[in-house]
Amino acid sequence: MSDRERADAVYDALLERAGERWVQPRRERTARALELLADPQSAYRVVHVTGTNGKTSTARIIERIIRAHGLRTGLFTSPHLTRFTERILIDGEPIADAAVADAWDEIEPIIGIVDAELAEAGEEPLTFFELLTVLAFAACADAPVDVLVLEVGMGGEWDSTNTADGDVAVFAPIAMDHADRLGDTIAKIAQVKAGIIKPGARVVSARQTAEAEAVLRRVADERGAAIAFEGAEFALEDDKLAVGGQLASIRGLAGAYEEQYIPLFGHHQGENAALAVAAVESLIGDGAQQIADNVLAEGLQEVVSPGRLQLIGIDPTVVVDAAHNPHGAAALAAALRGSFDIEEWGIVLGVLDDKDAAGIIAQLGPVAAHLFVTEPDSPRAASADFLADLIEAAGQRVTVGRDLAEAADAARAWAAEGDKRAVAIAGSVVLAGEAIALSEEDGWKGGEG
Numbered sequence: 001m002s003d004r005e006r007a008d009a010v011y012d013a014l015l016e017r018a019g020e021r022w023v024q025p026r027r028e029r030t031a032r033a034l035e036l037l038a039d040p041q042s043a044y045r046v047v048h049v050t051g052t053n054g055k056t057s058t059a060r061i062i063e064r065i066i067r068a069h070g071l072r073t074g075l076f077t078s079p080h081l082t083r084f085t086e087r088i089l090i091d092g093e094p095i096a097d098a099a100v101a102d103a104w105d106e107i108e109p110i111i112g113i114v115d116a117e118l119a120e121a122g123e124e125p126l127t128f129f130e131l132l133t134v135l136a137f138a139a140c141a142d143a144p145v146d147v148l149v150l151e152v153g154m155g156g157e158w159d160s161t162n163t164a165d166g167d168v169a170v171f172a173p174i175a176m177d178h179a180d181r182l183g184d185t186i187a188k189i190a191q192v193k194a195g196i197i198k199p200g201a202r203v204v205s206a207r208q209t210a211e212a213e214a215v216l217r218r219v220a221d222e223r224g225a226a227i228a229f230e231g232a233e234f235a236l237e238d239d240k241l242a243v244g245g246q247l248a249s250i251r252g253l254a255g256a257y258e259e260q261y262i263p264l265f266g267h268h269q270g271e272n273a274a275l276a277v278a279a280v281e282s283l284i285g286d287g288a289q290q291i292a293d294n295v296l297a298e299g300l301q302e303v304v305s306p307g308r309l310q311l312i313g314i315d316p317t318v319v320v321d322a323a324h325n326p327h328g329a330a331a332l333a334a335a336l337r338g339s340f341d342i343e344e345w346g347i348v349l350g351v352l353d354d355k356d357a358a359g360i361i362a363q364l365g366p367v368a369a370h371l372f373v374t375e376p377d378s379p380r381a382a383s384a385d386f387l388a389d390l391i392e393a394a395g396q397r398v399t400v401g402r403d404l405a406e407a408a409d410a411a412r413a414w415a416a417e418g419d420k421r422a423v424a425i426a427g428s429v430v431l432a433g434e435a436i437a438l439s440e441e442d443g444w445k446g447g448e449g
Contacts, residue, residue, distance in 0.1 A: 006101035010135075011084045013104070018127040025158035029118060030130045034163055036110040037134070040141035041148075041164040044074070047279055048164065050152040050193045051172025051206065053328040054272050057264070057305040058172050061276035063149040065291065065299030067092060069284065074140035074148040076161070078129070081307050081322075081433035088136045090143050103139040107131075129153050133160040147283070155182050157195025168282045169197045169225070170275065171205035174212040175327035190215035202282040203227040204234070204253075206275050228253055228287065230271065234278040239270040241339060248300075250274045253281045255290035262300050265309040265319075266335030273300060307432040309335055313444030316415035317342065317422035318408075320439075322432040324352070326359035332426055333367045343420040344369035346411040349387060350376040350404065350431040357382055360427060361390050369421075370414055371398045374407035376430040404434045412444075 001009075034041060047066075049059045056077050063075040075089040085094040115125040126134075133153070140148050150166070152159045174190050182189045190212040197203055203220050205213070207230045220227040228234060237256075238249040245263040248270040250256070262273050277296070281287050307322040309332070317340075323332040336345055347368040351357045365371070373387040384400045384407075391398040399414075401407025408425065415421040425435045439445065 003097035003101060007085065007097035010100050010104040014084075014128050014131055017131060018124060024124075026123070027158050027160055027162055029114060029123070029126060030133055030160040031163045032117065033107070033110055033114045033126065033130070033134045034137060036113060037107060037138060041137040043141040044145050045147045045283065046164045046166045047147065047149045047168045047170060047283055048152065048161065048166030048196045049150065049170040049172065050156045050196055051170075052175040052177045052189075053323075053325065053331065054172040054206070054268060054275075055151055055170075057269060057308050058170060058272045058276050058279075059149050059151045060305050061273050061300070061303050062170070062279050063089070064092065064303045065276060065280045065296060066147050066149070066283070068295045068299035068302075071146040072143065074136075074143065074145040076133075076136045076140075076148065077151040078132075078153055079429050081429065082437055086306075087132070088139055090140070090145065095139055099139055099142065100135070103135050103142060106142075107134055107138055130160045133163070137164065152193070152196065155189075155195070156193040158192075159196075162196055165198050166196055166201055168279050169201055169203045170279045171203070171208070171216060172272070172275065173206045173327065174208055175325070177325050177327075185211070187211040187215055191219075194219035197223050197225050199223045199225065201225045202287060204275060204278040204282055206230050206271060226287070228278060228282075230275060230278075234274060236267075236270045236274040239267055246270055246339070248273055250277050252277045252290065253287040254285065257291070257293070257296055260296060260300050262303060264303060264305055265339040266331060267338065268331040268335065269305070269309070307429065307436065309339075310436070312436055312439035313412070313423070316412055318412065318425065318439065318444055319422070320425045320432050320435045322429045323360070323426045324355055324428050326356055326363050329360045329363035329426070332424070333363050336367050336424060340422065341420065342422045344418060344422075346370045346372060346414050346421065346423045348372045348374060348401075348404070348407050348411050348423060348425040348435075349427045350374045350384075350407075351382045351387060351427040352376060352378060352380045352430070353382040354380065355382070355428075357387060358390055361387070361394065364426065365391070365394055365396055368396065370411075371396055372401055372407045372411045372414075373398060374401040374404050374431075376428045377404075377434055378428075378430045381430075404431060405438060408435070408438060
């Protein structure tokens, strides 16, 4: 069996477990599995990242700046776009198939032990995400890495990733999402997310609503953790359009960084970079040591964030963004208005049925000259007809495509008919992954298709 086949077999074994949407507040079971493995998550320093939107991009920027310091890094994010090994990066690259398989061989003997203990207690077996977290921690210890940048799966307090002790807790903007699991107010959601703050840790946060900020400040104070907020202790002072991205001037915790080039579009990505800089300052020098200019420049200039305003087609221009809730859609709309020399956007939209489709459409509708709706390749996809009805009720033009290929072909043909027209594909991480694969298959960057 080849290494790729062995790794694919690991993913198949994970898929046999309760899926990622099966969430219970029970991180103790992940902790038990890790205990039997001698706690691999204690073998490196940890930067723990949570929030509602922007946490994946922020985590990627943090990882790249840390790596520019000459440290070996791990990065654990979710979900993946095309292949599950993207979720565990070692030194910026998807984990090797052999490393996945070897780590699975290491943890497999303990799975039966923990599952048996759970059965005896009347609980469900270890889930997909619980086991994936254990796998990531073990693989990063085996690498070994110096620092793991760790993205929360959902919430914080009882998330499987919270079995690691974060040296730095990072909070991207907190908004309403997963209300059925995290709470029906911003304050309740913030309380769950604040669970990643560990005693004596350093904490950095994006700008938050008054409710979320109050919760984060209170929890940090209770746990003796130093907390810094964007806008007060650090900030994105200015951002300017540049070829392929932007120039961001950042006031960090320890100093100023003028006109740093970031190859990412959107004001929100400049804010993510400011948050990442504060996080790295907190890790490297407890917030008191400025990052060397050459190190920061190397880190920021080489940042990539797949599926986040990613250019996947030219002639016509096509970008893809994983925005899947109203907050993310608002950031995308602002970026489409401000970061591109485009007069008319055609937006291909596909949403999962547990998301606020009306809220997403309300944010993206005003920036769209034409909307093309489809269904992500998921059993949880909202119907294209349902989306079309919402859009027509708002008085906007809409075309229905039964799959992404059909919708994208229609959108690209529409864009090719006029000057300064382009296409954005958004609404779901699943759809974003499909779009990236389709663009490569059909050669959108080569003008084919």
